[in-house]
Amino acid sequence: MAQAGKGKLNFRCPSCFMRDLDIDMFYDKDKKEYYCMRCQYVGTEEDVLEKNEMVRFRYKDMYKRFTKFDFD
Amino acid sequence: MDKFIVNIIHRPEMVPEYAEKVTGHGKEENIGRKSLLTESLDIFKFQQETAHKNGLKTTIQMTYASLFNEEAISIAKEHHEKYGDEIALSLLGLPCEEFREKYKTKDFCIWMFSMEDKKSIVDDVFGKFHDIFGFYPESTGSYYMDAELVNYIKEKYPMVKCAVATCWEEGPKAYHTCNNSWYTLMDGGPWNPWIPSKQNIHAPAANEAEDSGIVAIPHLSRDLLACYDGNGSNFGTHPQNVLRGMIYDTKTWEFPYLYNLIDQYRDLEKYNNGYAYNMMFVGPGWLNKMGRWEAPYELLKKSYEDGMAYYGQLKKEGKLTDMTMAEFADYFRQKKTYTEPECALWRDILYGSDKQLFWYCDPYMRACINMNQGGAIVDLRPYAAKLKWEVGIGTPHVQDASYPFLIQEKYRAGYFTHYAGEGTVRSAKLTYNGEEVDLCLCRTHAKFSEEVIENGKKKRILTLEPVDIEFYDLTVKLQTRVIFTEGSSDIEMERTVLSMSNPDAVVDLNEYIVACYGTTEYPEDMTSLTLTCKGKGEEKKIDYAYKCREAEIEGADSVEAVIPPIETKVSMRTSDEKATGYIREGYAFSPMFTLGYKMTLKDKEVVSTWLKLEKAN
Ligand SMILES: [Zn+2]
8 A cells, every 4th residue: 555645635634624623634545535644534535525515514604795893 | 084004915935834844745855946936936926916906015025035036136126116015024934045054943933033043033134135125124024023022123223113023813723723733822912003012012012111113013914703712824814814714615716704804804993093904914825836725726816816806996995095014104103192092893704693892902901802791801911011021942931922811711711611610701790589690691792982081092981782680580681881991901890780670679799800820721820829808907818829718808999819920910999888809719620710899789770890900020
């Protein structure tokens, strides 16, 4: 088994991102998957992208444009 | 006199902080790589071009490495002539072969060097700059500049008038986000420009004698709610930080959040005599061709172009003034008095919580009032102590540059704790027939107002919407006002009973502060603290020994704590002369102290309690 390297982009671990940790994942070309060194997350690029959509759940106002900043 | 000012800063960093590590993966380290130098310069050119295209002038912060690069130098000269850009000098971007050769180290953060090295580096960098341009710079900066460093620069190069001197709440949270490998520990400073004191860079100068001689600006304008809770590097006026936070639509590549953030900063003029400020400073490492994390280069580029276009549009609409750092310093000095605070009533613009915070910063304190917790103080930094806190190799704080807190709800729990003990907070409890309600549980919002006092000074007043406190058979409608008097180090909390469902009822009110000291998430040694309850001709004292002791005096004049490690005295007094003052020691599982007053409250009554911060030698 060969050493891991960088993937197409250096995706971060979605699971660690959820706990405010930016951890670059490495790519295992034999298994065609990204893996996290810090936690146990493993996933294909498709899975990473899907989980990245999920981590946005807390940004309820991500699409909203505010015009008022007080509650008067 | 509404004025929204923006400082756009670019630095030709020949070896971007991230580029070598992130994009150079799989290659042996070589900071002289030709491709790295070319790419870095290309990014700088792109950034400059994007600003100019939108009619914005910039401050070009030359790095030490770029002073060895003829192309970078000639671009700076040309853009200074053509666009009025300021040629300044950054203390970021030190790494290059010449630097490594001379200093034999890979350190790159100016504040972490020994004082001897700081002086030598400053002289080298300023000297080299002078050799090339024939003058000394008026602006400089880094992510953090300690007071000792600024004092040296000002003494040796008095023309320096502006510096990027801190990055708001970039501390343990940023460290954590980087898996404890990014050592920028600099919590506790102002979020908007200030005149730093000679004693401590975070703490604004109270008068001319304390004036360091520069105007400090923060590195980026950061979200005053999101950055306080989460990773600071996701929520600032740095388009790629917004991408880092994944706050964009992956299909359309839109990110309204950045514009909401800029607009909320613009809105702060309401609380600061018509003045508002923004700073954008994107290092070249964020725009590299390999992409950054999930974002491909095209998105990085688009986000920079869009961000700059928004500032450009505001300028065209007459809603923005672009300035260089030196121009800004002149403007700021002419508009600002030493005692005028910086105020920010800030709402959540990202999570949909309607949470509202009020940040207040003056020469005596930085305080955060949380309307989602009934107007409790959830962060408090006692600038009144103007704590001498040297940083760098050879000092007790090699990396830790934070201004210590007395209250910090994220590092010391705040209202909610697990099973036992108390967290730091300044709030009040109401008790009736054995039921107790803390105002921290009353979610509300506030309005801001001002009241002129004397010599042009003002009171800044936060008036909270009244809250209902429901006991089993009594409802109390209570209003809180939090009052900051310019030039004083007091925070007044005024409670008014607007109505009671039983007008004859009497409730107990307990005004309190739970505090400790620290700069990180971990507890500090409390054994040198003393707590004192002062009455008329009577005094009770507790020398902190984790023994869970308590003392009280009826009609106490004041309750006080002296915290020698941060040279701070914090005290409370109240308008109710009959109130019982108390002091409470903590214990090992709750390494805090409490100061407070217990009193009774009837319908229509008004009572004030003042928290005061002083220097204790
Ligand atoms: Zn992980």
